[in-house]
Each structure stands twice: as structure tokens, then as C-alpha cells.
Amino acid sequence: MRVSHIAGGVLLAAAAGAAGFAVLAWQPEIEPVEPPARAAFDQAEIAEGAKLAALGNCLQCHTAPGGKPFAGGYPLETPFGTIHGTNITPDPETGIGTWSAEAFRRAMAEGVGRSGEHLYPGFPYDHFTRVTDRDNRALYAYLMTREPVRAEAPPNRLPLPLTFRPLLAGWKLLFLEAGEYRPDPERSDEWNRGAYLAEGLAHCGACHTPRNALGAREAGREFAGGFSEGWYAPALDRDSAAPVPWTRDALFDYLRTGVSEDHAVASGPMAPVVRNLSDVPDADIRAIATYVADRMGAPDGPAPAPPAPPPPAPVARAGGEERGQEQGRAAAIYAGACATCHEPGGPLQFQAPVALDRATSLAQPNPSNAIRAILHGVETPDAAAQPLMPGFANALTDAQVAELTAWLRTRFSGGPAWDDLEAEVAEARSGRSAE
Structure with missing residues (x-):
């Protein structure tokens, strides 16, 4: 009798829960x-x-x-x-x-x-x-x-x-925390306008915030960095890995033109964002830059002095240990495919707008953006113009891209080595998400 009562109670509770849901x-x-x-x-x-x-x-x-x-x-x-x-x-x-x-x-x-x-x-x-x-x-x-x-x-493809x-x-x-944005009375009108746009309609945190297993933004980690369509959206908080700290003016330039000389060129999902922002008044771009700069703890005034330029690219070594061979091969690829634009005084009149020792993509905690730039190239903010950098997906194997990426990380950022680079390259080439 007791078992039947328990079973009946469980069924009743389940029915009530289903009805409530x-x-x-x-x-x-x-x-x-x-x-x-x-x-x-x-x-x-x-x-x-x-x-x-x-x-x-x-x-x-x-x-x-x-x-x-x-x-x-x-x-x-x-x-x-x-x-x-x-x-x-x-x-x-x-x-x-x-x-x-x-x-x-x-x-x-x-x-x-x-x-x-x-x-x-x-x-x-x-x-x-x-x-x-x-x-x-x-x-x-x-x-x-x-x-x-x-x-x-087309129908969604979901399991x-x-x-x-x-x-x-x-x-x-x-x-879901529903409700309109509530201005902070302790902040300026410009800061509040930037917060309203960045947290609301511009939905910056949708890409720049890590997600939990259910696809929701991780609580307490707003703007700590996330993924969008396989690209890494870097942290926009005080943990930013940018070699040169962002300022409000640098953020404004990047959002307005797609280029910040001390940081990056807008690529991947960020490129169309910048193209759309070209129709937005300067005042709104400046407000977003003000808000994001504050979250990043950006210094006031002009940008800090950039780091010293790197030494010339090393000459590829023949023979030696396996690691040395990989570095030699990567240096040779760099000298043949990259140095013409990325080394000062290269033979081409055009020079890359961001020096690699300042490139945010090489300083990030993962290699997604660097790999995708090598494979697929970088477009100008104007989609109708010629690419800013060609892609090398058809010229380099996965192993060559992995070796080049590892070498670039070591030479230009000094950060810890990235793991499983060849697998990351294969994912990026196939179009699968790296999330």
C-alpha cells in the first residue's frame, strides 16, 4: 500500500510539473x-x-x-x-x-x-x-x-x-533577464548611451562572452571573450591579451574604419559589423568606444608607446633537431609568403596596416583567428575592394599552416605555445566550428 501511495504521489507530482511547464x-x-x-x-x-x-x-x-x-x-x-x-x-x-x-x-x-x-x-x-x-x-x-x-x-538543422x-x-x-536598460545615474550620458547600445541592440556580448553548456552567456563573465562562427571574439575586459592596451580613440578608429594600427583589422564576423556601422553616426560609435574602454580599464590620453620592432626574420636552418627543422621550414614559408608585406622595407609598396608584434590575433589564448587569416585571408572593411591579405588555403598544407602559426606565435608574441595546431587548422579549413 505504501509503495502504491509513493508511486501515485510521484505520478501526481510529475503530472503537476508537466502541467505547470x-x-x-x-x-x-x-x-x-x-x-x-x-x-x-x-x-x-x-x-x-x-x-x-x-x-x-x-x-x-x-x-x-x-x-x-x-x-x-x-x-x-x-x-x-x-x-x-x-x-x-x-x-x-x-x-x-x-x-x-x-x-x-x-x-x-x-x-x-x-x-x-x-x-x-x-x-x-x-x-x-x-x-x-x-x-x-x-x-x-x-x-x-x-x-x-x-x-x-531553409529549415533549421538541429537534433x-x-x-x-x-x-x-x-x-x-x-x-533570460527581461527588461529595458536602466541608465546608471553615476555615469555620463555618453557612457550610458554606449552601455545601452553595447549591451542591447549591438549585442557585443553575444560574441565576446563565453557560453555555458546550454548556450547561454556565462554569468559574471560578460565580455571575457567568446566564439562566433569559429572565430575567437577577444576579451573586452581587463583581461584583454592585446599587446598594446586599447584606448577609447583606438576603439573608435577600429569600429569606424575596421582598422586599429596597434591592434587588428576587422576580420571574420566582425568585418560585416564594421561595414554596417559605417551608417551609424560618430556619436554612437564614440559612446560604444567609451563604454567598452571603461570595461577594459583603458588608459586616458594617447595610446602607450608600441613595443620595439622585432628583429629580422631568421634564416631557415637545414638539418638539426626536429623542432629546429619545423622552425626552419616555417621561417622559409614566412620569408616567401609573408615578409613582402609584413617586414619593414619589404619589396612591395603596400605594407600591412598592423605590425605582427602588435597583432591581437597572435596574442590570444587560442589560435583560431591567426589560422583563419592565413587560410582565408583578410578583407578590407569595404567588401567591394580587393582583399587586404590573400588566403593561402590552396597553397599550404595543414602541416605547413600549423608550423607557420606556431613560429609566428613564438617570434611575435612570446606567449605559450598553442596546442594541437594541425587539428585546429583542419577544423578551420573544413569550416567546422572551433568552439
């Missing part, structure tokens, strides 16, 4: 509307929405390669599978044409679609929840006045049980 997971549908006419929106609000969409990098994640703007289909690779950006043009059948302003606000603030479905956090509503209602209305006005495009996004969207209600219960 169902109540938590259920979200109502918001009634569809007729697509509003362009004349329904104020021109100034549309213009403000355009600026906000550029800050949010909306175009990149909601446009397939070679596709129509905002028509969806961009494949976002995550550790759990591939999530495709949705169509956010005002097409009534495949886009958001039947979404009201309230449906749009709910998606941004709560991660719930118009039909009541929970959205995957590949759409960073854990940041967008900080956006004000006013800015959401401006974004809505801008998107609803774009060209409608009929385009179905079971992740295709069961009600589970996302549990994820939100654990990790």
Missing part, C-alpha cells in the same frame, strides 16, 4: 494585421530605424549570401546545429508583413514569435530585451517599409529534442 511554455498568438502602408510611418522614425538596424547588424544575419536584403536564409553555425535567419521583410506570407508593432516588440523583448512560438536564442533577444519601446517602434517602421520579398528560410520549441521556455526561465 505547459502553462509556462504556452504563449498566445497575436492577431495578424494587414501590412501597413509606408505612409503610415513617420519619415524621421524610418530614418532612426535604419540607423538602429545598422547598429544591430540585422542585415547580416537576416540575408542569405547573394540573397535579397532582410529576406532570411543566412546560416548561423552554432555548437548545437545550424539556425537560419528568418525573413524580416514585410512579405505577408513568408516575412513579418502581418506582424503588428506589439508582435515585433514581443519578439525583441521576450523571444516569442507572432504565432506564439518560442524563438531560438541565435536571435539574441537576451540582449534585445534591453531595447526601449521607442527604438523598437523605429525598427519596426524601418523594416515594414523595406521591399517585401517572398522567400522561405532532437532541440526542435521541440517549448523547451526554450525553460531556457528563458534559467537565463
Whole structure:
């Protein structure tokens, strides 16, 4: 009798828990509307929405390669599978044409679609929840006045049980802190504007923060460095590994132009971010730079003196121990493929904008960015221009790229050796995530 009572209690508790979860997971549908006419929106609000969409990098994640703007289909690779950006043009059948302003606000603030479905956090509503209602209305006005495009996004490629969207209600219960950004009264207006943008619409921490096993940002480690599509997004806090400390002016230059001479050229997922920011006023870029510089403990005033230039590249050695042979081979590859641009006084008139002894990619705790730059090259901030650096994926083997990467790390950064470089190169070449 006691066993049956216990079993009945367990079943009752399980049923109550399932019912409670169902109540938590259920979200109502918001009634569809007729697509509003362009004349329904104020021109100034549309213009403000355009600026906000550029800050949010909306175009990149909601446009397939070679596709129509905002028509969806961009494949976002995550550790759990591939999530495709949705169509956010005002097409009534495949886009958001039947979404009201309230449906749009709910998606941004709560991660719930118009039909009541929970959205995957590949759409960073854990940041967008900080956006004000006013800015959401401006974004809505801008998107609803774009060209409608009929385009179905490809289905997401996720394993079971992740295709069961009600589970996302549990994820939100654990990790979503909903609510608009609240200004810090002890800080300046510029700092608060930068914090609002960086933590909200610009969602800097979505890439620059490490993730836990469930894909949520690790608590207490905001801006401590993370991964995005196989690239390492470096730490934007006091643990930054940059050989030359960042300043507010250096951060502004990098976000404005894609280049900081003492640090890096915007590459990988950061390149389209900078291209989109070209449509954003200087004041907002300066505000983000002010906020991030403060988090990094950046010094006031001009940048510190850069480190002394490295000695000339060593001559490759023939014979010797295995380690010496590897270094000799790598030095020979560098002399033939890299020194023409990366050594002072090289034979080419063009010189790389960032000296390798200052390159953030070679000072990072992992080799992801250095390897991807060698394999795939580096584009200019202007995507229509010629590449800033060609890729060597077709010229060098995995072993050669690994040896060159190890040699560059030793010569230009002096940091501890990176492990398993050949495996890292194979992952980068295949396009698999290094996360």
C-alpha cells in the first residue's frame, strides 16, 4: 500500500510539473494585421530605424549570401546545429508583413514569435530585451517599409529534442533577464548611451562572452571573450591579451574604419559589423568606444608607446633537431609568403596596416583567428575592394599552416605555445566550428 501511495504521489507530482511547464511554455498568438502602408510611418522614425538596424547588424544575419536584403536564409553555425535567419521583410506570407508593432516588440523583448512560438536564442533577444519601446517602434517602421520579398528560410538543422520549441521556455526561465536598460545615474550620458547600445541592440556580448553548456552567456563573465562562427571574439575586459592596451580613440578608429594600427583589422564576423556601422553616426560609435574602454580599464590620453620592432626574420636552418627543422621550414614559408608585406622595407609598396608584434590575433589564448587569416585571408572593411591579405588555403598544407602559426606565435608574441595546431587548422579549413 505504501509503495502504491509513493508511486501515485510521484505520478501526481510529475503530472503537476508537466502541467505547470505547459502553462509556462504556452504563449498566445497575436492577431495578424494587414501590412501597413509606408505612409503610415513617420519619415524621421524610418530614418532612426535604419540607423538602429545598422547598429544591430540585422542585415547580416537576416540575408542569405547573394540573397535579397532582410529576406532570411543566412546560416548561423552554432555548437548545437545550424539556425537560419528568418525573413524580416514585410512579405505577408513568408516575412513579418502581418506582424503588428506589439508582435515585433514581443519578439525583441521576450523571444516569442507572432504565432506564439518560442524563438531560438541565435536571435539574441537576451540582449534585445534591453531595447526601449521607442527604438523598437523605429525598427519596426524601418523594416515594414523595406521591399517585401517572398522567400522561405531553409529549415533549421538541429537534433532532437532541440526542435521541440517549448523547451526554450525553460531556457528563458534559467537565463533570460527581461527588461529595458536602466541608465546608471553615476555615469555620463555618453557612457550610458554606449552601455545601452553595447549591451542591447549591438549585442557585443553575444560574441565576446563565453557560453555555458546550454548556450547561454556565462554569468559574471560578460565580455571575457567568446566564439562566433569559429572565430575567437577577444576579451573586452581587463583581461584583454592585446599587446598594446586599447584606448577609447583606438576603439573608435577600429569600429569606424575596421582598422586599429596597434591592434587588428576587422576580420571574420566582425568585418560585416564594421561595414554596417559605417551608417551609424560618430556619436554612437564614440559612446560604444567609451563604454567598452571603461570595461577594459583603458588608459586616458594617447595610446602607450608600441613595443620595439622585432628583429629580422631568421634564416631557415637545414638539418638539426626536429623542432629546429619545423622552425626552419616555417621561417622559409614566412620569408616567401609573408615578409613582402609584413617586414619593414619589404619589396612591395603596400605594407600591412598592423605590425605582427602588435597583432591581437597572435596574442590570444587560442589560435583560431591567426589560422583563419592565413587560410582565408583578410578583407578590407569595404567588401567591394580587393582583399587586404590573400588566403593561402590552396597553397599550404595543414602541416605547413600549423608550423607557420606556431613560429609566428613564438617570434611575435612570446606567449605559450598553442596546442594541437594541425587539428585546429583542419577544423578551420573544413569550416567546422572551433568552439
